[in-house]
Amino acid sequence: MVGLTPVEIALVAFFSLSGLALAGLALYLRASQLPNRGIRSFISLLVLMAVWSFSAVAKLTMPPVVERFLVTLELPMGVAFAFLFLVFASQYTGRHWHRQRPFTAYIVVSMLALAVGLLTNPIHGLFWDRIALSTAVFPHYVHEGVGPLYFLYVGLAYCHFAAGVYALVNLHLRSRYNTTPMMLVTFGASLPLLVNLVSVFDRAPIPGLDYTPVGLAIFGLATTVSMQLDLFDIIPVARDTAVEQSSEGMIILDSKRRVRDYNPTAASLLPALSTHRGDQIDTVVDDTTDLFDTTTPTRIAVADGEEATYLSVQLSPITDGPHHLGWTVVLSDVTEQQRRERHLQLVSRVLRHNMANRINIIMGHVELLGDAADETERTHLDAIDASATDIIETSGKLRTIQEIVTGGRPARPTDVTRTVEAVGTRYADRYPDAAVTADCPDGVFARCPTGFQAALDNLVENAIQHNPDSAPSVTVTVTEDGPLVHVAVADDGPGIPETERRILEDGETPLQHSAGVGLWLVYCFVEQAGHELTFEPSAAGGSEVRFALDRASSTFETDPNASGRY
Numbered sequence: 001m002v003g004l005t006p007v008e009i010a011l012v013a014f015f016s017l018s019g020l021a022l023a024g025l026a027l028y029l030r031a032s033q034l035p036n037r038g039i040r041s042f043i044s045l046l047v048l049m050a051v052w053s054f055s056a057v058a059k060l061t062m063p064p065v066v067e068r069f070l071v072t073l074e075l076p077m078g079v080a081f082a083f084l085f086l087v088f089a090s091q092y093t094g095r096h097w098h099r100q101r102p103f104t105a106y107i108v109v110s111m112l113a114l115a116v117g118l119l120t121n122p123i124h125g126l127f128w129d130r131i132a133l134s135t136a137v138f139p140h141y142v143h144e145g146v147g148p149l150y151f152l153y154v155g156l157a158y159c160h161f162a163a164g165v166y167a168l169v170n171l172h173l174r175s176r177y178n179t180t181p182m183m184l185v186t187f188g189a190s191l192p193l194l195v196n197l198v199s200v201f202d203r204a205p206i207p208g209l210d211y212t213p214v215g216l217a218i219f220g221l222a223t224t225v226s227m228q229l230d231l232f233d234i235i236p237v238a239r240d241t242a243v244e245q246s247s248e249g250m251i252i253l254d255s256k257r258r259v260r261d262y263n264p265t266a267a268s269l270l271p272a273l274s275t276h277r278g279d280q281i282d283t284v285v286d287d288t289t290d291l292f293d294t295t296t297p298t299r300i301a302v303a304d305g306e307e308a309t310y311l312s313v314q315l316s317p318i319t320d321g322p323h324h325l326g327w328t329v330v331l332s333d334v335t336e337q338q339r340r341e342r343h344l345q346l347v348s349r350v351l352r353h354n355m356a357n358r359i360n361i362i363m364g365h366v367e368l369l370g371d372a373a374d375e376t377e378r379t380h381l382d383a384i385d386a387s388a389t390d391i392i393e394t395s396g397k398l399r400t401i402q403e404i405v406t407g408g409r410p411a412r413p414t415d416v417t418r419t420v421e422a423v424g425t426r427y428a429d430r431y432p433d434a435a436v437t438a439d440c441p442d443g444v445f446a447r448c449p450t451g452f453q454a455a456l457d458n459l460v461e462n463a464i465q466h467n468p469d470s471a472p473s474v475t476v477t478v479t480e481d482g483p484l485v486h487v488a489v490a491d492d493g494p495g496i497p498e499t500e501r502r503i504l505e506d507g508e509t510p511l512q513h514s515a516g517v518g519l520w521l522v523y524c525f526v527e528q529a530g531h532e533l534t535f536e537p538s539a540a541g542g543s544e545v546r547f548a549l550d551r552a553s554s555t556f557e558t559d560p561n562a563s564g565r566y
Contacts, residue, residue, distance in 0.1 A: 004060070004061070004138075005137075005138045007137060007138060008060050008138050011056070011060060012057050012060050012061060015053050015054070015056040015057045015060075016053075016054075016057050018053040019050045019051075019053030019054040019057065020050075022046050022047075022049045022050035022053060023046075023047070023050040025046050026043050026046035026047050026050060029042070029043050029046070030043055038088050038089075038091035038092035041084060041087045041088040041091055041098075042088050042092075044084055045081070045084045045085060045088055048077065048080060048081055048084060049081065051077070052077050052081070052212065055070045055073065055077070056212075058070055059071065059140065059141075060140070064133075064141070067140070067141050068131050068141050071131055071141045071142070071143070072118060072131065074212075075114070075118070075127070075150065075153060075154070076111070076114055076115070076118070078154070078157050078212065079110070079111070079114060079153055079156070079157045080111070081157070081161075082156075082157035082158070082160040082161040082164075083107050083110075083111075083157075083160055085160070085161055085164045086098075086160045086161065086163055086164040088164065089163075089164030089165070089167040089168050090164070090167060092168070093167045093168060093170075095167055097163075110156070114153060117149055125145075125147060126147045126148060126149040126150075127143075127146070127147055127149045127150045128143040128144060128145055128146045128147060128150055129144050129145030129147070130144050130145070131143060131144070132144045248265060248330055248331065248332055249262075249263065249265040249266035249268075249269045249270070249311075249330065249331030249332065249333075250262065250263045250265070250266055250328060250329065250330060250331070251266050251270075251273070251281070251328070251329035251331070252318075252326060252327075252328060252329075253281055253315075253326045253327040253328075253329060254325070254326040255324055255325060255326050256280075257280055257281050257282075257288075257292075257327075258278055258279060258280055258281070259273060259276055259277055259278065259279060259280075259281055259284065260277070260278070260326070261277075262277075265331070266329075266331055269302070269309070269311060269331050269333060270284055270285070270302065270311075270331070272284045281329070285300060285302075285313070286300075287300075291313055291315055291329075292315060292327075297312045297313065297314040297332075298312070298313050298314070299311065299312055299313070299334065299338065300313055308335075309333065309335050310333075310334050310335045310337075310338040311331050311332065311333060311334065312331070312332040312333075312334045313329060313330070313331055314329070314330045315327045315328070315329055315330075316328050316330070359388045359391055362384065362388050363385060363388050363389075366381050366384050366385050366388070367385075369381055411447040411448055411449045411528075411529065411530075411550070412447060412448070412552075413445050413446070413447055413448075413552035413553070414445065414446055414447070414448040414452055414552070415444075415445055416440065416444040416445060416446050416448075416452075416478055416485060416487075416549070417440050417441065417442055417443060417444045417478070419452060419453050419456065420438045420440045420456065420476050420478055420487075421438050421440065422453075423438070423453065423456045423457060423460055423476065424436050424437065424438035424460075424476060425438075427460050427461065427464065427474070431464050431472075433470060433471050433472075434464050434471065434472045434473070434474065435471065435472070435473040435474070436460065436464075436474050436476075437473075437474070437475045437476070438475075438476045439475060439476065439477045439478065440476070440477070440478035441478065441479075441480065444478055444480060444485060445485075445551070445552040445553060446485040446549035446550060446551055446552055447529075447549065447550040447551075447552045448529060448549060449525065449528040449529055450525075450528075451521065451524070451525035451528070452525065452549075454521060454525070455521060455522040455525040455526070456476065456487075456489070458518035458519070458521055458522055459476075459489040459518075459522060459545055460474050460476065460489060461518070462518050462519070463489065463491035463493060463542070463543075464491075466493060466494070467491060467492070467493030467494070467542070468493075468494070469492070469493065472491065472492065472493060473491065473492045473540060474489065474490070474491045475488075475489070475490050475491075476488070476489050477489075477490070480551065482551075483550065483551050484548045484549065484550065484551055485548065485549045485550075485551050486546065486547075486548050487546070487547055487548070487549065488544055488545070488546045489544070489545045490538035490539065490540065490542065490543070490544040490545075491538060491540070491542040491543060491544075492538065492540035492541055492542045493542040493543070494542070495537070495542055495543040496519070496535060496543045496545075522545070522547075526547040529547070529548075529549055529550070530550065531547055531548045531549065532547065532548075533545065533546075533547050534546045534547070
């Protein structure tokens with residue numbers, strides 16, 4: 001740096017530090033691989049500004065021919081800066097300007113036209129008359145006689161930058177999300193172009209010098225502070241799309257499971273949120289392990305004075321392409337529902353217990369009376385015994401329905417092949433005269449809630465018991481079709497009566513027959529599995545009941561201890 005004046009030395013040092021700081025920030029963000037929208041365009045913006053700062057150093061230290069070339073590049077770098085800032089603002093705020101083809105075409109055409117115009121400027125002089133040497137303070141090259149195209153491109157750059165600032169400020173005004181880091185970046189990014197005005201209108205102590213890198217240095221400082229305030233921790237778009245527009249309790253967690261935001265409903269359901277913003281979610285909710293291990297709603301109890309409040313909690317990941325940004329937590333108050341279910345379970349348990357005791361007493365007395373009864377009396381006793389047995393079986397089916405609807409477990413992989421074969425074997429042994437056939441490929445697994453085996457039991461048993469033929473035939477067929485497993489139970493009997501089918505359409509229809517209860521059990525199971533139960537005539541002239549299940553790879557897909565029979 002021999003021959004440089006003290007002023008040049010100070011500028012070289014300042015611009016060098018600015019360039020190194022900006023380049024360091026770009027490398028840091030690149031190495032961190034932060035999973036956030038807008039991060040790539042922001043890194044590109046930092047790289048461009050670092051190059052701009054280093055070019056200011058080169059203009060002060062390089063030979064005249066290099067300096068003249070770099071002075072020519074000042075305008076293209078400013079225009080590119082405005083474009084990149086607009087793209088960053090569009091991505092960061094969740095807008096789609098940068099994804100529109102006309103916008104991309106406009107950028108490409110504008111930059112190509114600028115390049116052609118600068119290359120041909122010696123001919124038409126519409127950007128400037130010439131690049132001349134100024135001796136003010138120290139020798140340096142400047143634009144002389146700037147023309148209309150120069151001001152046109154400078155004006156367009158400021159318009160593009162203003163659009164980006166509008167997007168960021170608009171998000172700040174309409175969001176309760178902590179946008180302090182974003183506003184720091186907006187302010188810092190404004191300085192390079194604001195300082196550039198000093199150069200454009202030549203109102204500086206050193207005429208013609210590009211002062212934009214001074215603004216770039218301040219931008220680097222603002223960005224550094226913003227990094228410490230988690231600018232790229234989680235995008236504020238989550239606040240607008242997942243929180244403000246929701247009438248349910250909503251919480252936003254970042255990728256480290258920290259509470260970043262919540263709406264008023266969530267604050268009313270979980271009052272501790274107000275004192276734990278920024279803390280881990282487990283400081284607000286006890287035992288959060290299960291919440292993150294499932295995609296289905298989980299019920300939690302929250303102490304609320306003397307009584308507990310029950311909440312349904314469901315987590316959904318916030319992603320941007322392959323990047324995981326955090327979670328949205330949906331809260332619903334299910335306290336009344338929980339109380340109703342608890343009361344129903346209590347009533348059901350008491351009724352079942354009392355019913356079973358009374359029926360067992362009746363059946364015991366029937367057995368004692370049978371030893372001394374004549375043939376006519378035995379007929380009546382057999383009818384009593386059959387009715388009592390039917391009541392016990394119906395009670396068992398009602399208990400299974402209750403478990404399916406209220407007390408069942410979430411759907412998980414089930415060995416369909418083994419379950420179908422077990423049901424077929426059991427009823428073939430129980431009814432030797434019946435032809436019970438299982439047609440199922442090996443290794444079929446499906447995601448099933450509680451009740452799959454009970455549903456098959458009822459379909460097969462009803463098909464046998466309600467067939468007047470002395471040798472009834474029942475076939476259970478399983479087929480795989482893409483993501484679904486189809487199950488069909490067909491018989492050669494008289495078909496399912498219309499009165500039985502109506503049970504599924506009208507919940508108030510009296511369940512007069514155990515077959516009706518069994519059919520309702522099957523319906524409840526299929527509904528919990530997320531599919532529909534259908535009836536068709538079978539090829540043998542009877543009925544064919546069909547339903548589908550979601551296919552699974554194996555029982556170890558989610559739970560290595562899961563059983564294959566449910």
